[in-house]
Amino acid sequence: MTEKNHYETLGVARSATAADIRAAYRRLVLELHPDRNHEADATEHFVRVGRAYEALSDPLRRASYDRILAMEEGKPRARRPAPQPKTHHAPPPPRRVPPPSADTLRAVQFLRQGRFAQAEQLAKRAIMTAPLEPIPYAIVGDVARVRGQYDTAAKYYAFAAQMDPQNPVYQRKHEEMTLADQRIEIAQPGDVLGFPVFVGAGITLVTAAAVVLVNDKPVLGKPVESWTVTLVVMLFIAGVAMGACLTLGRFLDRFWVAQGSAMGRVPPTLLLGVVALVNYWAAAALYIGVGAAQNAFQASTTRILIAVAVVTFLMTGAATLSGIKPGETLLWGGNLVYLGALCGWMVADGFRRPA
Numbered sequence: 001m002t003e004k005n006h007y008e009t010l011g012v013a014r015s016a017t018a019a020d021i022r023a024a025y026r027r028l029v030l031e032l033h034p035d036r037n038h039e040a041d042a043t044e045h046f047v048r049v050g051r052a053y054e055a056l057s058d059p060l061r062r063a064s065y066d067r068i069l070a071m072e073e074g075k076p077r078a079r080r081p082a083p084q085p086k087t088h089h090a091p092p093p094p095r096r097v098p099p100p101s102a103d104t105l106r107a108v109q110f111l112r113q114g115r116f117a118q119a120e121q122l123a124k125r126a127i128m129t130a131p132l133e134p135i136p137y138a139i140v141g142d143v144a145r146v147r148g149q150y151d152t153a154a155k156y157y158a159f160a161a162q163m164d165p166q167n168p169v170y171q172r173k174h175e176e177m178t179l180a181d182q183r184i185e186i187a188q189p190g191d192v193l194g195f196p197v198f199v200g201a202g203i204t205l206v207t208a209a210a211v212v213l214v215n216d217k218p219v220l221g222k223p224v225e226s227w228t229v230t231l232v233v234m235l236f237i238a239g240v241a242m243g244a245c246l247t248l249g250r251f252l253d254r255f256w257v258a259q260g261s262a263m264g265r266v267p268p269t270l271l272l273g274v275v276a277l278v279n280y281w282a283a284a285a286l287y288i289g290v291g292a293a294q295n296a297f298q299a300s301t302t303r304i305l306i307a308v309a310v311v312t313f314l315m316t317g318a319a320t321l322s323g324i325k326p327g328e329t330l331l332w333g334g335n336l337v338y339l340g341a342l343c344g345w346m347v348a349d350g351f352r353r354p355a
Contacts, residue, residue, distance in 0.1 A: 005069055006052035014066070018057070022151070025053040029158060029174070047162050057155070097164050101130050107139050116143045117295040134163035138170055145177070145253070148299030153177045176254065200245025204311055207234035207241075208318035215322065224332055226325040231315075235333050238311050239340020240347075246307060247348035253300040255349040269301045273342050280308065280334025304345070308338045 007014050010024040032046040056062045100108075107122035123139035130136070141156035154177035160170040214230040246252050255269075275283035284305050291297040312334040319329040 004048075006055050006065060009048050009052040010056065018059075021053065021056050025049065025057075026154075043165060050158050050162050053155070054159075097134060098130060098132055100133060100135055101126050103129070104133055104135050104139075107136065111139055111142060114290060114296045116146065119143060132163055134160040134167065134170060137163060138173070141173065141177075145173075146298040146300075150177050196245040196249035197251065200242045200249075203241035203245075204238045204314060207238040208314055210234050211315065211318040211324075212321045218324075224328045226323075226328055228322075228324065231319055231322075231324060231329070231333075232336065235315055235336040236340040238315060239308065239337035239342075240344035241340075242307050242311055242337075243304065243341035243344030244348040245344075246303065247345050248351075251300075251303055252345060252349075255346050269298075269304060269345075270342065272301070272305075273338060276335055276338040278335075279332070280312070280338050281331070283338070284309065284334075304338075304341055308334055308341055311337050 103126040110119035123136040126136040137160035141153045144152035157174035316329040320326040
């Protein structure tokens with residue numbers, strides 16, 4: 001029996017496209033997952049599948065592998081000894097996870113600080129020097145995830161799970177990035193927005209119309225002395241609708257994702273909410289400044305901040321038609337919209353099936 005090449009391991013033809021290879025890899029990873037497959041050689045097969053995908057998913061490495069494969073097939077194969085009958089052995093002991101290296105510890109620290117570029121650089125260097133460490137793979141996966149690069153995140157979470165099969169966090173993160181009904185699809189230029197986003201836009205327009213049509217009296221003091229109860233309620237409802245619909249449309253990642261490190265921490269979107277309670281525009285400026293300085297922009301956080309800004313401008317226009325001072329709504333309305341958006345995000349995310 002000859003050893004399988006990478007194409008045979010994935011069960012695809014040599015003419016397979018990148019999409020075919022990716023689909024075969026996802027299918028096999030789910031079949032060989034420790035929670036689903038308890039056969040003795042499942043872990044070994046899982047590792048072979050990961051290596052095959054790593055070699056074939058990169059065009060340059062695939063071309064090099066094809067050349068090597070062609071040369072090997074042009075030579076006469078050495079005769080292999082007859083296979084010996086299988087004997088039953090005790091299951092191998094759990095893989096011993098090596099302690100984190102200095103580069104890994106520094107990468108974790110950078111990731112907790114939101115310095116993604118430095119964390120990714122150190123983690124990749126740790127992978128080169130200590131390839132059996134699981135944490136560097138998870139760090140690269142975390143960085144890819146917050147940037148919206150979900151294929152890359154799934155790949156590195158799989159490597160982390162291979163290095164430490166006993167860690168359920170790596171397996172769960174990999175499944176979240178791999179399962180088709182759990183993947184968070186970030187829209188690309190030219191994509192059509194999902195139906196839930198249109199629903200959210202409709203609800204927002206209804207709230208704006210309510211602000212225009214309901215002429216109640218101001219009830220608050222400075223700095224929002226012209227605000228009415230209707231405006232306050234509609235600002236919050238518009239935020240809730242927008243956050244929930246973006247989540248159901250899968251334009252936002254899981255709310256409680258451990259975005260800060262491979263060990264996990266509070267999502268920075270929630271931390272920005274603390275600043276937004278004082279002033280939304282200050283929170284947005286802080287995010288832009290830190291993101292530009294440290295290359296720490298995150299797909300979901302960027303989306304929610306842009307959506308809140310759009311809703312705030314719309315509600316400012318509606319408030320102006322209702323006789324409410326536009327400057328007050330523009331300056332402070334984002335606070336309530338952002339708070340509502342976080343609430344809608346959290347509630348809608350709770351209805352997603354766990355991986």
